[in-house]
Amino acid sequence: MIKLRPLALASALALSLAAGPLAPALAQPAPAAAEAEWPGLPPGAAEEYAVMRDGTRLAANVFRPAGRGPWPVILSRTPYLKDGRRTEQNPNPAEGLAKQAKRYTDAGYVYVLQDVRGKGRSQGFYAAFENDIEDGYDTVEWAAAQPWSNGKVGMTGGSALGITANSAAMANPPHLVAAYVVVAPADRLSYSYPGGVLKEKDTIGWLRQQGTSEEQLDRVRQRAFDDVSWNRVAMTANRKYIDIPIFNVGGWYDIFNGGTVDNFQWLQNHGAPGARGNQKLLMGPFGHGQLSGDLEYPGNDRIGLAGDQEIRWFDHWLKGIDNGIMDEPPVSYFMMAAAKKGALSPKNRMVAAANWPPAHREVRYYLAEGRALTTRAPTDAEEKVSYRFDPGRPVETFGGANLTFERGPMDQRAVGQRQDYLRFQTPVLAKDVAIAGPVKMELWAATDGPDTDFVVKLVDVYPDGYEALVLDAPVRTRFRAGRMPGEVRMMTPGAPEKLEIDLWPTALTFEKGHRIAVHVTSSNAPRFEVNPNTGEAPGAAKLKPRVAVNTVYLDATRPSAIVLPVVYPDDVK
CATH class of the missing domain: 3.40.50.1820 (Alpha/Beta hydrolase fold, catalytic domain)
Incomplete structure (x- = not known):
């Protein structure tokens, strides 16, 4: 060592x-x-x-x-x-x-x-x-x-x-x-x-x-x-x-x-x-x-x-x-x-x-009906889950890559049970799943207004239920195509789009007896600024914040999945 x-x-x-x-x-x-x-x-x-x-x-x-x-x-x-x-x-x-x-x-x-x-x-x-x-x-x-x-x-x-x-x-x-x-x-x-x-x-x-x-x-x-x-x-x-x-x-x-x-x-x-x-x-x-x-x-x-x-x-x-x-x-x-x-x-x-990332294969873990997380691609013609995102009641931050306050793999059970906080998880793992490399989320989602945020977390669930935060990252939907002024565009209310979220790299073995989990929500405060859902330019804050109805899709034509860089078992023994 x-x-x-x-x-x-x-x-x-x-x-x-x-x-x-x-x-x-x-x-x-x-x-x-x-x-x-x-x-x-x-x-x-x-x-x-x-x-x-x-x-x-x-x-x-x-x-x-x-x-x-x-x-x-x-x-x-x-x-x-x-x-x-x-x-x-x-x-x-x-x-x-x-x-x-x-x-x-x-x-x-x-x-x-x-x-x-x-x-x-x-x-x-x-x-x-x-x-x-x-x-x-x-x-x-x-x-x-x-x-x-x-x-x-x-x-x-x-x-x-x-x-x-x-x-x-x-x-x-x-x-x-x-x-x-x-x-x-x-x-x-x-x-x-x-x-x-x-x-x-x-x-x-x-x-x-x-x-x-x-x-x-x-x-x-x-x-x-x-x-x-x-x-x-x-x-x-x-x-x-x-x-x-x-x-x-x-x-x-x-x-x-x-x-x-x-x-x-x-x-x-x-x-x-x-x-x-x-x-x-x-x-x-x-x-x-x-x-x-x-x-x-x-x-x-x-x-x-x-x-x-x-x-x-x-x-x-x-x-x-x-x-x-x-x-x-x-x-x-x-x-x-x-x-x-x-x-x-x-x-x-x-x-x-010899280099980064090490040899790995991309494995998609799909968000599925019943708040499941599975490597099987969805087959349903239509499956979705919606929640109300109220900017006045944001999800509280517990850990993450922070500078000035508590940081690291804190227990996400502290978030509590909320209708605007979706937990998807695998069954108890029968064998280790080791990852090393970049992690990203392919999220099919919609909102009923011009703009909103989605936040995704990768979580390691311990046998005793401890939800250890591994990575988390947001996306503001207006920036889904890029950050240049000409790339910024509002959402079409009710129209699902594929959002790609970079969760950054990591190296972690989800051990046998644990679960892999993905949490989806629309806020994480005070780690990230809360979106008022109004479509105003950043920093404007002239309109009254609105409650957004946000939808995550889980079906065959709109499969939401986290992409994990799985390394081979011989690499982690």
């Missing part, structure tokens, strides 16, 4: 995800931190300034190894303050930062931790991730030219720091050699508004707590459309410029689960020559913070590989050490299984693979 190590991550991603072209509205002028508020430099750090192409000076802590250089450099760029912030919970941030730096200096690297533009001791205006392509390039080249540097630079970091690393890599600076990126998205649009539905709690709620005005929040609510502002800094649009090896680390319950996998998959198979074939992927059983609920996987509170794994990566690429890391399989993923606290199944384990 690969051991995992903690990697502390700040939880301010909601701001960064919502910003986009809102940068002028959300930008914060930030001169160097006032001396009275500044906690001071961590032990062993020297503060140095890099000058960007527009003259803005960005502050960095530079930690050097013992002895004489020059050395290779490992760089992190953070919006969370290079010197930390004193709080009641963390009265001495310098201690943790110095310990973090020591890992790299002990391994023979200069470690550079820089405040991004407009944060901490750096000059300029903070506009989340809008300047990190250019600033990342300039900082890498600055670090490479310093007397303590041998000209080889690697970047490392998780969450926002992972995004800044990817941003710099998209700029393709000549002296950036490799990166180690933990939990980062592929596309901020699709991860802020999955299926066209705003992640309410993790964006609006967090921004409001930070004092963001209601006017600015209204602008955030209007950002579900695809436009050039999103794509200027998106990995999906610009990763073709990345020409370096990247070690990608993610978690099955992380808010950027799909992005970590997608970035690896594209760069490994389609990337530029320096990237293609040189990527690594590790997916573990964790979220963007401690998991909630009654399941407990090994290392589920950890994000990142053991320190030697990261150092081995940089030793190979920055020092030219033949340590065998590139002879190992490119993909390692955790195959989750039954994991009730105190009763961990031995089928929980790490699996190595």
Whole structure:
């Protein structure tokens, strides 16, 4: 079993995800931190300034190894303050930062931790991730030219720091050699508004707590459309410029689960020559913070590989050490299984693979009459089930890939029995069903109005009835054909259409004695914004919300099914 190590991550991603072209509205002028508020430099750090192409000076802590250089450099760029912030919970941030730096200096690297533009001791205006392509390039080249540097630079970091690393890599600076990126998205649009539905709690709620005005929040609510502002800094649009090896680390319950996998998959198979074939992927059983609920996987509170794994990566690429890391399989993923606290199944384990996704076959599990879930395609000429979706009484959120509140495989029995919450499940499994790969839902549905939402959950039902959430995702029907303005179209009342919902990838063994379940509803609050069913433009909210009658179809011509990537039994023994 690969051991995992903690990697502390700040939880301010909601701001960064919502910003986009809102940068002028959300930008914060930030001169160097006032001396009275500044906690001071961590032990062993020297503060140095890099000058960007527009003259803005960005502050960095530079930690050097013992002895004489020059050395290779490992760089992190953070919006969370290079010197930390004193709080009641963390009265001495310098201690943790110095310990973090020591890992790299002990391994023979200069470690550079820089405040991004407009944060901490750096000059300029903070506009989340809008300047990190250019600033990342300039900082890498600055670090490479310093007397303590041998000209080889690697970047490392998780969450926002992972995004800044990817941003710099998209700029393709000549002296950036490799990166180690933990939990980062592929596309901020699709991860802020999955299926066209705003992640309410993790964006609006967090921004409001930070004092963001209601006017600015209204602008955030209007950002579900695809436009050039999103794509200027998106990995999906610009990763073709990345020409370096990247070690990608993610978690099955992380808010950027799909992005970590997608970035690896594209760069490994389609990337530029320096990237293609040189990527690594590790997916573990964790979220963007401690998991909630009654399941407990090994290392589920950890994000990142053991320190030697990261150092081995940089030793190979920055020092030219033949340590065998590139002879190992490119993909390692955790195959989750039954994991009730105190009763961990031995089928929980790490699996190595040559690529992602591993070999699998798509198996459709059809929603069927009597709330059944079966691999037999329906034969009835007409079968459907309808419910009333009242925006004033949304289904409550229990778990999922959340950032700022409870997350992970929580028990969906807490939702209760509701007429607007449809549970479909298999009989008790007579043998294991293992899946590894992308999961999607093909939902035939209709509504009696112009627009509504559908939410689908994949659930592992334990023998005692515990309904462990595996994946969940929504779709706003107006965005069923795409997010470009010309692709948006209202529903025809009462007319069924096929809706495809991306639930992201996972790896899980539904064990013998469990059931596979699919839950269908139209809300999941406060995880997702509640649709008023009026057909108004996002963020308008001028009309009174209406109760929608939504229908799910289960018949031969309109078969609703979840598509599971089933792997062969020999792959999971």
